[in-house]
Amino acid sequence: MKYNLDNLVLELENLEKEMSNPDIFKDQKKVRAVSARKKMIEKAVDIYKIYKSANESLEENKEMLNTEKDEEMRELLKEDIHQLEEKIPELEEELKIELLPKDPNDDKNIIVEVRAGTGGEEAALFAGELAKSYMIFAENEGYKVEITEQSDAEAGGIKEIIFEVKGEGAYSKFKYESGTHRVQRIPATESKGRVHTSAITVAIMPEVDEIDIDIKEEDVEMKFTRSSGAGGQHVNKTDSAVQLKHIPTGIMVFCQDGRSQHKNREKARAILRSKLYAYEEEKRAREMGEARLAQVGSGDRSEKIRTYNFPQDRVTDHRIGQNFSGIPQIMMGKLGHIIEALSIADRQAKLEAAGKGQL
Structure with a gap:
C-alpha cells in the first residue's frame, strides 16, 4: 500500500486555506465537500507527522550512537532507539487503518x-x-431517538416501525444491522414446547438532505389522511398524516408522528430522500458490478445476517461466523460488543484487500 503522504499534508493545508476564505460560504455544497474531506484526512496527517518525526529521530540516534564514546550516553541512546523501534510499527499500523477508504x-x-x-x-x-x-x-450511546411511524400488531409487537437516530457517528454504529434477523424460540402460545422460527428485516439509511439528493415535485404524489393512534395516545382530529409516493420508483412513505401537516410533510420528505438515496446506491452498485471491500455484508435487507436462538442463549452473526451469549442483555440494548466485532472484521477485510505494502 503506497501513498504519497507528503501530498496529503499539502492537501490538508490547501483545504484549511479554502475554509479560511470567506467567499467559500457562498457555496454551501462546496463548504460541505471541503469540510468532509478535511475531516477525512486530518487524523491521518497528524499520525503521519508523528510517524515521520519518529523515523527521523531513529536515524539521528543511530548516527549519534556510532560516534558517541560516553557509555552513559550510549545507554540512553540505545534505550531511545529501542522505544522508537517499538513505536514506529505501531504508528505504521495506525496510519494504514486511517488511510483505508472511509x-x-x-x-x-x-x-x-x-x-x-x-x-x-x-x-x-x-x-x-x-x-x-x-x-x-442509541440512547445509552448519547444519541437522540425519535419515532416517526409505528404500526402495531393486534396481538402485540409491531408490524413496522421507523425511527430517527440523531448524533455524530450514528450511521457508523448501526450500519451493520441492515438485513434479515432470524429468531428461534418457543412462543408463549405454543403448548407442545416446539421451537418456531420467525424473521424480521432491518434497514439502516443515512439521513440525507436536498444537496445530496434532489426530488422533483412532479415526481411526488402527496395525500393527507387522518392520523390514528392506539388507545390513550393522541389522535389528531384533522387530516395531518402525510403519505408520499415517489412515482418513478413506487417508493411510499407515511408519517403521522407530528401534530401538524407541515411537520409530517417535512419528516416524510426526509425519509423519502433517505430511501431514494439507498435505492440509488444499490442500483449503482449493481450496474457497476461493484464488489464491496467489507466482507461483513452488503447491507441488503434480503441478506440473512443474524440468528437469535433463545433456547440455547446464542446469537450468531453469520457474516463473521461468531457466536455471542447473553440474549436477555442483548435485547436490553447491550449491543456494543457485537457492533465492535463487526467493525473489527470490516476493518481487517479492508486491510487485507488493500494489501500489506509499505507506506
Missing part, C-alpha cells in the same frame, strides 16, 4: 426501519423487542 455516510444521522417478516405474531413481537433494543443502545 464510508462518507459514517458521521450522518440515520433512519431505522424495522419490519416483521415471516412468522406472524412471533415476528411482530420480535420486531418490537429488537427495535426497543436499538433505541436503548
Whole structure:
C-alpha cells in the first residue's frame, strides 16, 4: 500500500486555506465537500507527522550512537532507539487503518426501519423487542431517538416501525444491522414446547438532505389522511398524516408522528430522500458490478445476517461466523460488543484487500 503522504499534508493545508476564505460560504455544497474531506484526512496527517518525526529521530540516534564514546550516553541512546523501534510499527499500523477508504455516510444521522417478516405474531413481537433494543443502545450511546411511524400488531409487537437516530457517528454504529434477523424460540402460545422460527428485516439509511439528493415535485404524489393512534395516545382530529409516493420508483412513505401537516410533510420528505438515496446506491452498485471491500455484508435487507436462538442463549452473526451469549442483555440494548466485532472484521477485510505494502 503506497501513498504519497507528503501530498496529503499539502492537501490538508490547501483545504484549511479554502475554509479560511470567506467567499467559500457562498457555496454551501462546496463548504460541505471541503469540510468532509478535511475531516477525512486530518487524523491521518497528524499520525503521519508523528510517524515521520519518529523515523527521523531513529536515524539521528543511530548516527549519534556510532560516534558517541560516553557509555552513559550510549545507554540512553540505545534505550531511545529501542522505544522508537517499538513505536514506529505501531504508528505504521495506525496510519494504514486511517488511510483505508472511509464510508462518507459514517458521521450522518440515520433512519431505522424495522419490519416483521415471516412468522406472524412471533415476528411482530420480535420486531418490537429488537427495535426497543436499538433505541436503548442509541440512547445509552448519547444519541437522540425519535419515532416517526409505528404500526402495531393486534396481538402485540409491531408490524413496522421507523425511527430517527440523531448524533455524530450514528450511521457508523448501526450500519451493520441492515438485513434479515432470524429468531428461534418457543412462543408463549405454543403448548407442545416446539421451537418456531420467525424473521424480521432491518434497514439502516443515512439521513440525507436536498444537496445530496434532489426530488422533483412532479415526481411526488402527496395525500393527507387522518392520523390514528392506539388507545390513550393522541389522535389528531384533522387530516395531518402525510403519505408520499415517489412515482418513478413506487417508493411510499407515511408519517403521522407530528401534530401538524407541515411537520409530517417535512419528516416524510426526509425519509423519502433517505430511501431514494439507498435505492440509488444499490442500483449503482449493481450496474457497476461493484464488489464491496467489507466482507461483513452488503447491507441488503434480503441478506440473512443474524440468528437469535433463545433456547440455547446464542446469537450468531453469520457474516463473521461468531457466536455471542447473553440474549436477555442483548435485547436490553447491550449491543456494543457485537457492533465492535463487526467493525473489527470490516476493518481487517479492508486491510487485507488493500494489501500489506509499505507506506
